[in-house]
Amino acid sequence: MTSPQPSIPKAPRGRRLRSRDAIVAVALAALLLVLFEGSSIRLSGEEMQPGFERDVVLAIGKPAGWIADRLPFDEWGDEALAFLEDEEVGGAGGFDGRAPAAGGGRGVPPVPPDSFDPSDLGVQPKKPRPLDTLLVTGDSLSMPLDVEIARRAADGDAEVLRDPHIGTGISKTGLVDWGKLSTQQVREHEPDAVVVFIGANEGFRLPGPRGRQLECCGPEWAAEYAYRVRRMMNTYRQGGEARVYWLTLPAPRDGDRQEIARAVNAAISVAAEPYRAQVRVLDMSELFTPGGDYRDAMTVDGRRQIVREADGVHLNGTGAGIAAEVVLDAVRRDFGG
Amino acid sequence: MVFPSYEFAFFFPVVLALSWALMPRPRLWKPFILAASYVFYSAASPRYCLLLAGITVANQIGAVLVQRAPSARRRTLITAATVAVDLGALGVFKYYGFFADEIGRFLDSIGLGMPLPLLTLALPIGLSFITFQAISYVVDVKRGLIPPASPLDFALYLSFFPHVVAGPIVRAREFIPQLATPRNPKNVAVGAGVVLIVLGLIKKVAIADYLARTVVGPVFGVPEAYDAPDVALAAYAYAAQIYCDFSGYTDIAIGVALLMGFVFPQNFNSPYRATSFRDFWRRWHMTLSRFLRDFLYIPLGGNRRGKLRTALNLMITMTLGGLWHGAAWGFVLWGAMHGACLVVEHQLRGRVSAPGWLRWAIVFNVVVFGWILFRTESLDLATAFISRLAVPGPATLWAPAALAAIVVVIGFQLLPPDPLERFRLRAARLPAPALGLVLAGVVAVVGATVPSQGVPPFIYFQF
DSSP, X not given: OOOOOOOOOOOOSSOOBOHHHHHHHHHHHHHHHHHHHXXXXXXXXXXXXXXXXXXXXXXHHHHHHHHHHHSSHHHHHHHHHGGGSOOOOOSSOOSTTSOOTTOSOOOOOOOOGGGXXXXXXXXXXXXXXXXXXXXXXXXXXXXXXXXXXXXXTTTSSSEEEEEEOTTXXXXXXXXXXXXXXXXXXXXXHOOSEEEEEOOTTOOOOEEOGGGOEEOTTSHHHHHHXXXXXXXXXXXXXXXXXSEXXXXXXXXXXXXXXXXXXXXXXXXXXXXXXXXXXXXXXXXXXXXXXGGGXXXXXXXXXXXXXXXXXXXXXXXXXXXXXXXXXXXXXXHHHHHOO | OOSSSHHHHHHHHHHHXXXXXXXXXXXXXXXXXXXXXXXXXXXXOHHHHHHHHHHHHHHHHHHHHHHHOSSHHHHHHXXXXXXXXXXXXXXXXXXXXXXXXXXXXXXXXXXXXOOSOOOOOOOOTTHHHHHHXXXXXXXXXXXXXXXXXXXXXXXXXXXXTTTTTTOOOOOHHHHGGGGTSOOOTTOBOHHHHHHHHHHHHIIIIIIIHHHIIIIIHHHHHOGGGSOHHHHHHHHHHHHHHHHHHHXXXXXXXXXXXHHTTOOOOOOOSOGGGOSSHHHHHTTSSHHHHHHHIIIIITTTTTTSSHHHHHHHHHHHHHHHHHHHHOSSHHHHHHHHHHHHHHHHHHHHTTTOOOXXXXXXXXXXXXXXXXXXXXXXXXXXXXXXXXXHTTOOOOOOSOOHHHHHHHHHHHHHHHSOHHXXXXXXXXXXXXXXXXXXXXXHHHHHHHHHTOOTTOOOOOGGGGO
8 A cells, every 4th residue: 555645735825814804894794794684584484494504593683683774784785786676576566565364354256257267157258369379387397387488489479578586485485475576567568478486485375364374284374376367367367368387286295395385276266266267277286286296207108207306396398398388278268369 | 404594594603603602512512513503404394404414324334334444345335235335315305206217118119118216206405415425434534535524524524504505515535624623603604604695695685586586497397489689688597597596596595604613615616707618617516526426426436547538537427417407317418518528628629729719609508508408307308499599570578677787797806816805804904893894785686686486595405
């Protein structure tokens, strides 16, 4: 054997300081971050999945947010850097301003004619306007579905707009308020058809009546969630002029996530009831996970193929391709072609 | 836990302060840093820690047995068994689904049906880097380059949080000796560390993510919807994006380690100024290149067994290097393409001369072409992308900001290194409070550019 040969890499050239200078530099940066971004830290913590990391971020974010609420630094920071920020999702239609869905005194709502898919009644459906613009949106679930739809539709006349928002959810409004975003998307693009695949980041507490926080995934939470979904569906259908294709969630691998997915799917189904004439709920749960049993692979074109990503949540390219075919079949039924 | 996150912004100052406080007492410092590293790693999933611990135990046992083995033959056998455990873990988690699918497809085509159950296993984050470092340890012990480390030192080497997720691939003989004595608290490259962290954040969030969002993602997703000008722009934009994304991560990792008193090897050295493919691989992901050289190419015989065998060794090394990046044919093709370029270059050495600018232009554009295979992953998408390069049409994505980002990223690498080094040295000379202010300012500015779509993960996390 040869003699041991340690070969420690050379440190970069330049001035050396003491270890306490390293601590001062990093601690000062962290302190300034807390002072200037306190409310963002609190919001970020509130929107994280439950667990140790969330507890840590909230343990700092709550007092930091409290301090930031009382000092002008946060506001100064926001104003100074506003020019760099992504265009704000603003305007009417946000979730936060509404009265709690589960409040009393609502009575029995009427059943509008749009609750029925005309084909279920054997009636000729009203012809939609021509399909010029198809918007594909949602959270990370909508990727690579958006790409698969766009590629399949590349030869057609319709323009496919892809607008996924990673890490967002309908039950969390910090990163993106989907109530506002859906309104903005419709205002900007006036899509003739909208494909929505969202639900990888749900299960967060929702505000209920009298300031109560509704925990996932009981009937009250599902009702509030369904109300938000219904508002989005109503926005996207544009008074009945457009068609909406809302995909349910295939069962995820993880047991806790399965509980959330069940509640989300039930809420989607209930939410669509008044708008069956324009809103198609496309059942990905039964397609990819029959009986709610998770599986990585399924038979496609006569042979078994993997359809899920390794995280046990998302569809992989093959799975997204299958979902895209289902979506485009439904689009063709409505728009022809 | 990822570097550009609030979690890390709170984790690191606490760990840094405690680390320096405990540093003079290694019996306290080492368990503390080991625990901190496992906390960092467990953020992805606590279950992955079991795998990391398992790999640590298996390789430590292997290294000790190798050293105690009475004969060279026994040492080789134990080393091979330990490496097989490492590659087995990598194979199961990273490649099982891919190969089961491909074997099934083949058997199906000859009418034998599907014999293998299809599963997609969650790939533990950083597994490729962890297994390579473990292999380097056992093989270096077998070669007599290092003695087996103490179990604690080895566990710390594998799990040390600045490099556990995406490298750089630090060799055991580079890192473990740094654990032998406490780091000198009066000789810390604070300025260099902060400058690297700042540069890494700017590269990742401000440049890589911007290009991904505005040019790369749209075009690589649906190339059929774009014509030659946009498709070409996307190819160059991806070259800039992947450099900024990966070298940005590496900069932060090296900077964080420097603040803790540890030195990691350099991982990038202006790769787009390379004037040969050999030169490129000496500048791009340098720690992977030297791993492949030392643990694959040279053991295969390197260039010592004639031209044909050298060519074969290059092809095997680069193709497996491509496959290391992921279980997809695009990566394999990308690796094979670089292997072929190295072979051709090797054959032409001394026979053909060309001016430097021409060699640079050829190498750079072939590298960019290779990134198309790398990014598209599937052959049909790569074909679609490449075929659109021949379709004339309007330039719809040529925004000044995107063009400027590409030119800056590539142009900076073509500048002579001295002025850049002088700037870095000058910045590193700032006093600690000023460095803190700069770091906070960059975090705030970079954070403000994060769109509502969020910060995508580092590209190399998936490898």
